Amino acid sequence: MSSKTFHGGVHPQEYKELTENCAFEVIPLPEEIILPLAQHLGKEASAQVKKGDDVVPGQLVAKAEGFISAPVHTSVAGKVISLGKELTSSGFPKDSIVIKTNGTVEAEKILLPPLNPETITPDEIRNRVAEAGIVGQGGAAFPTSVKLSPPKDKVIDVVILNGCECEPYLTRDYRFMIERPDDLISGFKLIMKALGVKRGVIGIENNKPVAIKLLSEKLKSEPGLEVVSLKTKYPQGAEKMLIKAVNGKEVPPGKLPMDVGAVIQNIGTAIAVHDAVVKGEVLTTAALTVSGKGIKIPKNLLVPVGTPVQNVIDFCGGVTEDAVKIVVGGPMMGVAQFDLHAPVMKATSGILVLTKDEVVENPETPCLRCGQCVGACPLNLVPTKLARYSQLNKFEEAEDADVTVCMECGTCAYTCPANIPLVQWIRLGKQRVLEMQRERAATTK
Amino acid sequence: METATTIESKQKVYFDLTTSPHLHSKWSTQKVMWFVVAALIPSIAAALVFFGWMQIFIIITAVVFAVGTEAAIQSIRKKKVTWFDGSAALTGLLLALTLPPNFSLSATAIGSVVAIGLGKQIFGGLGYNIFNPALVGRAFLQAAFPVQITTWTQPNFAVDGITSATPLAAFKFDKIFTDTVPMAIGNVGGSLGETSAIAVLVGGILLIAVGIVNWRIPLSMIIGMFIFGGMFWFINPQNPSPIFHIIAGSFLFGAMFMATDWVTSPITNKGMWIFGLGISLVLVVIRIYGGLPEGVMYSILFMNGFVPLINRYTKPTIFGVVREEKK
Numbered sequence A: 001m002s003s004k005t006f007h008g009g010v011h012p013q014e015y016k017e018l019t020e021n022c023a024f025e026v027i028p029l030p031e032e033i034i035l036p037l038a039q040h041l042g043k044e045a046s047a048q049v050k051k052g053d054d055v056v057p058g059q060l061v062a063k064a065e066g067f068i069s070a071p072v073h074t075s076v077a078g079k080v081i082s083l084g085k086e087l088t089s090s091g092f093p094k095d096s097i098v099i100k101t102n103g104t105v106e107a108e109k110i111l112l113p114p115l116n117p118e119t120i121t122p123d124e125i126r127n128r129v130a131e132a133g134i135v136g137q138g139g140a141a142f143p144t145s146v147k148l149s150p151p152k153d154k155v156i157d158v159v160i161l162n163g164c165e166c167e168p169y170l171t172r173d174y175r176f177m178i179e180r181p182d183d184l185i186s187g188f189k190l191i192m193k194a195l196g197v198k199r200g201v202i203g204i205e206n207n208k209p210v211a212i213k214l215l216s217e218k219l220k221s222e223p224g225l226e227v228v229s230l231k232t233k234y235p236q237g238a239e240k241m242l243i244k245a246v247n248g249k250e251v252p253p254g255k256l257p258m259d260v261g262a263v264i265q266n267i268g269t270a271i272a273v274h275d276a277v278v279k280g281e282v283l284t285t286a287a288l289t290v291s292g293k294g295i296k297i298p299k300n301l302l303v304p305v306g307t308p309v310q311n312v313i314d315f316c317g318g319v320t321e322d323a324v325k326i327v328v329g330g331p332m333m334g335v336a337q338f339d340l341h342a343p344v345m346k347a348t349s350g351i352l353v354l355t356k357d358e359v360v361e362n363p364e365t366p367c368l369r370c371g372q373c374v375g376a377c378p379l380n381l382v383p384t385k386l387a388r389y390s391q392l393n394k395f396e397e398a399e400d401a402d403v404t405v406c407m408e409c410g411t412c413a414y415t416c417p418a419n420i421p422l423v424q425w426i427r428l429g430k431q432r433v434l435e436m437q438r439e440r441a442a443t444t445k
Numbered sequence B: 001m002e003t004a005t006t007i008e009s010k011q012k013v014y015f016d017l018t019t020s021p022h023l024h025s026k027w028s029t030q031k032v033m034w035f036v037v038a039a040l041i042p043s044i045a046a047a048l049v050f051f052g053w054m055q056i057f058i059i060i061t062a063v064v065f066a067v068g069t070e071a072a073i074q075s076i077r078k079k080k081v082t083w084f085d086g087s088a089a090l091t092g093l094l095l096a097l098t099l100p101p102n103f104s105l106s107a108t109a110i111g112s113v114v115a116i117g118l119g120k121q122i123f124g125g126l127g128y129n130i131f132n133p134a135l136v137g138r139a140f141l142q143a144a145f146p147v148q149i150t151t152w153t154q155p156n157f158a159v160d161g162i163t164s165a166t167p168l169a170a171f172k173f174d175k176i177f178t179d180t181v182p183m184a185i186g187n188v189g190g191s192l193g194e195t196s197a198i199a200v201l202v203g204g205i206l207l208i209a210v211g212i213v214n215w216r217i218p219l220s221m222i223i224g225m226f227i228f229g230g231m232f233w234f235i236n237p238q239n240p241s242p243i244f245h246i247i248a249g250s251f252l253f254g255a256m257f258m259a260t261d262w263v264t265s266p267i268t269n270k271g272m273w274i275f276g277l278g279i280s281l282v283l284v285v286i287r288i289y290g291g292l293p294e295g296v297m298y299s300i301l302f303m304n305g306f307v308p309l310i311n312r313y314t315k316p317t318i319f320g321v322v323r324e325e326k327k
Helices: A122-131 A172-179 A181-195 A209-219 A239-247 A267-279 A309-315 A372-376 A383-391 A395-400 A411-415 A422-444 B002-009 B029-039 B041-051 B053-076 B087-097 B105-117 B133-144 B167-174 B180-185 B197-210 B216-235 B242-247 B251-258 B269-289 B296-304 B307-313 B321-326
Strands: A024-026 A032-036 A060-063 A078-087 A093-101 A158-163 A199-205 A225-230 A262-266 A285-291 A299-304 A323-328 A350-355
Touching (some): A122 A181, A158 A172, A158 A239, A172 A181, A181 A209, A181 A262, A199 A239, A309 A323, A309 A350, A372 A411, A383 A395, A383 A411, A383 A422, B029 B087, B041 B053, B053 B087, B087 B133, B105 B133, B180 B242, B216 B251, B216 B269, B269 B296
Antiparallel strands (some): A032 A093, A078 A093
16 A cells, blocks of 8 residues: 655554544533534624524524634524633633533424535535534534635645544544545545645545445545545645645745645535535534543544533543543643543544543653654754753744744654653744734834 | 623632643653663663673763753752653763773763763753753763773674774774674674664664654664765765665664764754755764764764754745745
8 A cells, every 4th residue: 555645753652443443423412512602713703692592403603704604503493591701621711601401301403404416506515504503523623614705816626535543542523434424525525625626635644444445435426536545654734745645745934735726624524515415404403522541432423513521521431540631632732621521622633531541741851852853843953952942041043043944833842752742832922923023023113 | 790690609629721732642741751761772782682681781881970960960959850751861871872891980980970061951851951961971972081982892702803893993093894784783893872783773673663763763863874975985985885874883773873863963854864965964074074984973963053043044934934935
């Protein structure tokens, strides 16, 4: 099996075996859901309900504001009990709608009128995707309708569906690929139709041979569509790395995939697009992997958006005694949680409960100049130097050394034998440099 | 802040709150250092077999004084004492393996003190030194005890008269070439660790396999030997062949364990190639034109000095940048 890839990267222990054979389960309705108004990148949606309002599943509770935004729908029936700041899994409080569910009544879900995928026009697809509140399921949660509306001067020649799932533990995309391959391909074709693109590639890491085989067979009869087997390596699923592996093209710093003619969509996004068009469903369910050695029963779950992390963990039997860390997202880029009341959001891909065993913590020593971070950085930066600039408050030098190019994948910190928190220092430097650049822009105006 | 009350009222669960990544490779400085020590076991064994078990005292002396010097200087400087990280022990061990058999124990101790004191701690300790500490120690001993350090003992299973001189000395002063096979096995005169090419390779390949040693440095040194050694050999067959260069003396030991010292070698891939080729060039020149038969130590120390410069000029091109400029 040929396996394309990029230069650099690391191969952490995968831990996929914990959940790869767990079919999706549906979690019971929580008593209360929290719906942040900004579950996407871009402008916060504006609330359309007030305290005391009754809502039914699928009802629009906040509408998109401006072009880069996405509406929010409620996943449950119930009563709005508060509007205000609530803690989210990012660690920051955000404006949210809290809904108390009347769990006894299984209310009928509001659906949009189903559309025929054969006769639908690109504009209808875009509108439906916008209306359904679909955001990228890869983690960054960029509104999908915006990604489906590239500027006229950009020529898109390929859509790449990201089936890498390069973060350890997560098996959500894998489950989608083997449980709903037809819906996945249908959603993929809708995305391609919206973009007017004839060539489609599903990139899958070669640690998922079942998915590669299944989808390759299904795509045999689909002209223009193919599966590409990729080397299992983190961060293979990063946009730039994926394009490099599939197409050999490099996206320059500060540019977007569409600048080299590619659009990347996530597996979960394709499923959501299919559901929105064919079934008329709005995005109110998050598919996620609950894993780690610290959770009693690892599972793949379909969770109503807004469900507190605590409910999800309880449904999986709770945490073991040696659990030390709870992470929302993947282990390489996810966020550690201090309050389990934070809700599952549209783009939440996983909840991990890690034990001391998994979170290896060795003492930090001075840099040994071994060059492991340099060899591993997928963007060819020199992490040890960038981190040093942050430690010494030399942010001008950090700017000259292109600290802002860093995508914070964490490969350097993973690989550092001296256990220096490289990406953490670089993150600090990046923020300072961006602040400096904003200040400079403000003074020149 | 309004948010504080919101959070306050909810159930509190406190866990580890470091930022991502939440996973880390299993390596740490300590593990790496002790792993390299373990990779030297074949070389130690070869030294004991060919030169007698008494040689263990040279190794023990070197290690004890290296670790002791590290601990002493760190406590005087009121720094955290870190002898257990294995780096000082490794320096002592490497130094011992570059010494001739039956070398004076007191001189060995002095070498260790210099290696750690002048080679490492004076620069600020682990990670900050420019020159390979073990080689600094050896260079000091070479200057201070020139006779003892070039006095070679006949190995235990010597078969002919020339083996008491090292193969390189035999070439240098008598134009005699030692056979390749005894050199590979180790049944020739030489320093403790360099004597058996096979033992060195076993440890070195292990280090390459687990990713501690970057293969670029040993490979570029070997390629460099074929290029530069081959050039001189081609011009005048009286000069040693590249194969002889590689198997004789401490070339392989230097390529696997000395030049690849993390702290004193380049951090970029391109830099490693330049570094390795540079060592080979300097080495061939010293071996053929220099006054000494052996030059691995000086050629590595020489190239160590260029490492900061090499790092600066081999900064990798950022992903996507070249393509943009070409357009």
